[in-house]
Amino acid sequence: MTVRVALAGGGAIGEIVARDIYPGLTTVALTAVVDPDLDRAVQVARHTGARAAGALVDVLDEIDAVDVRVPHHLHTEVALTAIEHGKHVLVEKPIATTVEDARRIVDAARAAGVVLAVAENxxxxxxxxxxxxxxxxxxxxxxxxxxxxxxxxxxxxxxxxxxxxxxxxxxxxxxxxxxxxxxxxxxxxxxxxxxxxxxxxxxxxxxxxxxxxxxxxxxxxxxxxxxxxxxxxxxxxxxxxxxxxxxxxxxxxxxxxxxxxxxxxxxxxxYASHAAIVNDWAAAIEHHRDPLVDGTEGSADxxxxxxxxxxxxxxxxxxxx
Ligand SMILES: NC(=O)c1ccc[n+]([C@@H]2O[C@H](COP(=O)([O-])OP(=O)(O)OC[C@H]3O[C@@H](n4cnc5c(N)ncnc54)[C@H](O)[C@@H]3O)[C@@H](O)[C@H]2O)c1
The missing domain is CATH 3.30.360.10 (Dihydrodipicolinate Reductase; domain 2)
Structure with a gap:
């Protein structure tokens, strides 16, 4: 099984994982890089052969999962958009900026039956x-x-x-x-x-x-x-x-x-731990199990x-x- 992933956020860490991590992984395929700063999306997508887009809604038909690497105050909005469309989510740390938002993300993922992992290294x-x-x-x-x-x-x-x-x-x-x-x-x-x-x-x-x-x-x-x-x-x-x-x-x-x-x-x-994070997320999706750092763990931190x-x-x- 290959999980088709959209990277949301082509900033500093987005570029590192697109360039140095995804190309070495076999169970995931980075198929889209999404950033409202389209120049960034294009630059980061160039490392991988993925498609560049300005909004997540433009690539939903092509993906199974979303890797959220946006600024802290945008984690909730992007994660919830992905979950509402039935996509598995890996969200950077901290899971959100309030306990209430973290709970909304965890509850939404549970209700949608998607895997929610938090990128705590x-x-x-x-x-x-x-x-x-x-x-x-x-x-x-x-x-x-x-x-x-x-x-x-x-x-x-x-x-x-x-x-x-x-x-x-x-x-x-x-x-x-x-x-x-x-x-x-x-x-x-x-x-x-x-x-x-x-x-x-x-x-x-x-x-x-x-x-x-x-x-x-x-x-x-x-x-x-x-x-x-x-x-x-x-x-x-x-x-x-x-x-x-x-x-x-x-x-x-x-x-x-x-x-x-x-x-x-x-x-x-x-930085090698980023490969372990994505691999664990993909394995959790394939085997219908919890990831090592799930939403509850991320919420506790x-x-x-x-x-x-x-x-x-x-x-x-x-x-x-
Ligand atoms: N775990 C780690 O090792 C590690 C390292 C660095 C950063 N981070 C985390 O990664 C996240 C991003 O950090 P950064 O340093 O890359 O920030 P950054 O500011 O360099 O990049 C964020 C990018 O997100 C884009 N963006 C904004 N709104 C968006 C949206 N709705 N959809 C898609 N893209 C959007 C911005 O245009 C920008 O290019 C933060 O949560 C940060 O804590 C984690």
Missing amino acids: YPHLQAVQDARALLGENAIGRPIAVRSTRAYQLDGVWRRDWREGTGPAGGILLDQGTHQVSLIRQLAGPVVAVSAVGSHETLSLTLQLASGITAQSLLTWQSPGTWDQTEATVFGETGRLDVVVDYEQHLGGCALWTPARSEHRGAENY LAVVLAAADSLAADGAFVSL
Whole structure:
């Protein structure tokens, strides 16, 4: 089975997935690139042989599914249009910009019987999966605390008015906080309360987890980034697990240390996870199963990020989920 996909959004990440990811996949065919900026649609479609169009409604007869790579505040509108026409949807993170909109997307997909996946990369990273496996083997004993850092410079194609603005779709919290919350939830489980202090470009989160332990996350896009732009550690009673996510080279991986044992696994580049995301979505469509990050999972990450935004506006007061 080949899933015929329209890419909605020929911007920065749309171009990366059209050029570097789709051509290497066998279960999906990128048949259309849709962008109201038709020049962008044409430029991105050129990488793939797909047809360029200015609106999703112009290509509905030619596709089974829509890969939504538009700015945050447009996720809901584009995803709902696709779902209402019976198309499977892969939507970029965050699933939406409000909990209510996320619920509308999830409910609409369920009612239409289509597969809804959210393009959250971290659960697809081998490093995260290896860390989860080691935690499952009790390799570091009972977790004591978790920390993560995402530090880089927002530059080049990533500088966009909608992303840098202080409106509900902008800021590092919605953009990168979603990834960090996803990572922490993957490593340490559900979040029950969150506090955020800082600005919309640099902030720190304190997360109280259902397990009773605390996680901290520092996010900034104001510091020059090297290859290891995300690191996270789970500190355990008998050792520690470190996860490194490499956005530039192929040095991402997972390291285990205890007084008795030390090992490193992986040689991973972050962007490879986009192939895993699309492949998983296509397999979910073919086998009528849930994707690894479904709408419920994406909504849970969004809820934490929005609670953090409320906390930021309340000078860091803890907000319960
Ligand atoms: N997971 C990742 O690794 C990753 C990386 C970067 C961006 N993203 C996400 O991808 C999304 C897009 O980010 P970007 O940096 O590419 O933004 P961008 O501004 O570079 O591109 C967005 C594109 O969407 C187009 N667009 C607007 N309305 C549209 C519509 N109704 N239909 C089709 N196209 C429309 C715009 O014209 C623009 O070309 C955001 O949700 C962002 O968070 C994810």
